Amino acid sequence: MHANVHVISDATGQAHFKALHDPFWVRWSLVGVAVGFIVLFLCVPLGLVLYQAFSKGWQAYWTALAQPDAIAAMQLTLVVALITVPLNTVFGIAAAWAITRFEFWGKSLLTTLIDLPFSVSPVISGLIFVLMFGAQGWFGHWFSAHDLKIIFAVPGIVLATLFITFPFVARELIPLMQEMGSEEEEAALSLGASGWQTFFKVTLPNIKWALLYGVLLCNARAMGEFGAVSVVSGHIRGVTNTLPLHVEVSYNDYDVIGAFSSASILASLAIVTLVLKSFLEWKQART
Amino acid sequence: MTQSNIMPGFRPALAYTLFYLGLVVLIPLSTLVFKSLQLGWGEYLDIITNNRVVSSFRVSFGTSLIAALVAGVFGFVIAWVLVRYPFPGKRFLDALIDLPFALPTAVAGVILATIFQPSGMLGKWLMSSLGVQVAYKPLGIVVALIFIGIPFVVRTVEPVLQEFDTTMEEAASSLGATRLQVFAQVIFPNIFPALLTGVSLAFARGVGEYGSVIFIAGNLPYVSEIVPLLIITKLEQYQYAGATAIALTMLLVSFLLLLFVNLLQLWARRRSGQI
Numbered sequence: 265m266h267a268n269v270h271v272i273s274d275a276t277g278q279a280h281f282k283a284l285h286d287p288f289w290v291r292w293s294l295v296g297v298a299v300g301f302i303v304l305f306l307c308v309p310l311g312l313v314l315y316q317a318f319s320k321g322w323q324a325y326w327t328a329l330a331q332p333d334a335i336a337a338m339q340l341t342l343v344v345a346l347i348t349v350p351l352n353t354v355f356g357i358a359a360a361w362a363i364t365r366f367e368f369w370g371k372s373l374l375t376t377l378i379d380l381p382f383s384v385s386p387v388i389s390g391l392i393f394v395l396m397f398g399a400q401g402w403f404g405h406w407f408s409a410h411d412l413k414i415i416f417a418v419p420g421i422v423l424a425t426l427f428i429t430f431p432f433v434a435r436e437l438i439p440l441m442q443e444m445g446s447e448e449e450e451a452a453l454s455l456g457a458s459g460w461q462t463f464f465k466v467t468l469p470n471i472k473w474a475l476l477y478g479v480l481l482c483n484a485r486a487m488g489e490f491g492a493v494s495v496v497s498g499h500i501r502g503v504t505n506t507l508p509l510h511v512e513v514s515y516n517d518y519d520v521i522g523a524f525s526s527a528s529i530l531a532s533l534a535i536v537t538l539v540l541k542s543f544l545e546w547k548q549a550r551t
Numbered sequence: 552m553t554q555s556n557i558m559p560g561f562r563p564a565l566a567y568t569l570f571y572l573g574l575v576v577l578i579p580l581s582t583l584v585f586k587s588l589q590l591g592w593g594e595y596l597d598i599i600t601n602n603r604v605v606s607s608f609r610v611s612f613g614t615s616l617i618a619a620l621v622a623g624v625f626g627f628v629i630a631w632v633l634v635r636y637p638f639p640g641k642r643f644l645d646a647l648i649d650l651p652f653a654l655p656t657a658v659a660g661v662i663l664a665t666i667f668q669p670s671g672m673l674g675k676w677l678m679s680s681l682g683v684q685v686a687y688k689p690l691g692i693v694v695a696l697i698f699i700g701i702p703f704v705v706r707t708v709e710p711v712l713q714e715f716d717t718t719m720e721e722a723a724s725s726l727g728a729t730r731l732q733v734f735a736q737v738i739f740p741n742i743f744p745a746l747l748t749g750v751s752l753a754f755a756r757g758v759g760e761y762g763s764v765i766f767i768a769g770n771l772p773y774v775s776e777i778v779p780l781l782i783i784t785k786l787e788q789y790q791y792a793g794a795t796a797i798a799l800t801m802l803l804v805s806f807l808l809l810l811f812v813n814l815l816q817l818w819a820r821r822r823s824g825q826i
Binding site for chain 2: 284287294298299301305307309310312313316355358359361362363365366368374377378380381384385386387388391392393394395396398400402423426430446449453459462463481484487489490491494495507508509511512515523524527530531533535538539541
């Protein structure tokens with residue numbers, strides 16, 4: 265009887281070991297599939313940008329980037345990001361403060377509405393501003409009577425980008441501040457700190473990594489947005505072309521070096537974003 | 552409610568949130584609804600049932616569905632490998648998964664078109680060895696949408712796999728299950744809601760995607776013309792009514808998808824709560 269039990273436990277011990285681990289061949293063929301897919305779909309494209317950009321040498325690369333249209337596109341992209349990212353950051357902080365520190369009616373509806381731009385196609389995000397401010401739009405007459413251009417001009421690009429990047433900061437902050445709770449802030453307040461002191465000395469240090477994370481993603485999207493901006497920009501070279509639009513225009517003109525030199529700048533931006541993102545995730549995991 | 556007695560800034564924070572939300576998101580989006588209300592039912596149905604419009608919806612939904620399913624298979628394998636197996640270079644590959652999120656879509660589009668065009672690196676090989684042309688065909692749209700969809704699947708499945716309670720595997724195997732049975736009857740059913748959520752997110756994103764698709768699609772009406780491109784074409788021809796009607800239809804479909812995803816997540820949470 266005793267021996268019998270022993271045998272059974274031994275047998276199950278064996279099965280236990282086998283059924284918990286994938287066979288060697290399964291393990292390595294799955295790793296092979298995954299790595300192969302990532303290399304083919306993600307590494308090769310990145311390498312190709314550089315290969316194409318430098319296919320005629322350094323000189324051609326720098327000449328393409330120094331073109332007035334390319335420089336204007338870079339400047340416009342920077343200006344758009346410099347306007348939209350701070351605005352959406354301030355909004356994200358205000359929204360997270362209101363939603364996570366107070367109870368009020370309609371709160372979950374508000375949270376859903378903040379995420380709304382994520383589920384709208386980029387092209388539709390551009391279209392709505394054309395419907396509003398275009399020649400036939402709601403405010404079109406008023407603006408054209410006052411000689412203000414919104415559509416096919418920089419303000420339209422800024423508005424469309426604001427819409428597209430609207431949720432990024434808020435959606436990083438809301439879950440974090442919800443989880444943190446407000447005990448530390450309440451302690452500061454009850455010790456006599458003012459509202460702003462509490463925010464800058466207690467809240468901000470606690471949320472800084474998540475805040476930077478949101479700002480990083482917001483900025484990457486603001487600089488890289490294509491569909492929405494394409495609808496409202498009008499593609500006027502040197503005036504309303506952002507860097508992604510410059511890539512498109514150059515590519516359609518068979519200007520390979522022009523397209524891929526600008527694309528290489530945007531790809532570097534993406535890589536810097538990914539590196540910083542990993543760093544911020546590591547930082548946040550430690551706090 | 553008690554905390555609102557001491558925490559400051561409720562009124563200004565909420566007021567600013569509502570004001571900014573209205574100004575940047577709600578008022579612009581409402582133009583789409585009001586513009587559509589100006590159309591009669593007859594006019595709306597005429598636009599939507601037009602052959603070219605129906606074809607573009609078929610192209611967009613068809614390619615997005617195939618791409619989401621393919622991304623589902625590969626995304627699941629990648630998530631599984633990244634969570635379960637140690638191997639060199641894993642952290643690097645894991646960080647690279649988010650590339651399609653970070654890379655501007657126009658750049659992705661230009662690159663994929665260059666790789667898969669008949670004279671391109673992979674395009675030439677696929678043409679000569681398999682006789683398949685990818686670029687400028689609906690297949691090209693599928694390839695672009697797989698690229699866009701993969702991080703949605705990996706990033707939804709990965710955390711669920713990580714938190715998966717391995718004691719359930721141990722229990723099943725100690726009761727005599729084989730590895731395949733453990734996977735098919737214990738692991739997979741628990742991961743399935745997350746996988747379905749990831750696939751739905753990839754599908755929803757694919758339907759609205761524009762930048763990465765138009766360079767590789769060929770954009771032939773009735774064959775490889777996607778809905779977002781048709782909206783832009785209508786706009787360029789000053790057919791505002793047409794663009795609005797198509798856009799509204801697409802927006803309603805996205806909201807239905809969003810609702811579906813939310814229900815899925817509710818289901819997933821109930822499931823994991825029960826077990």
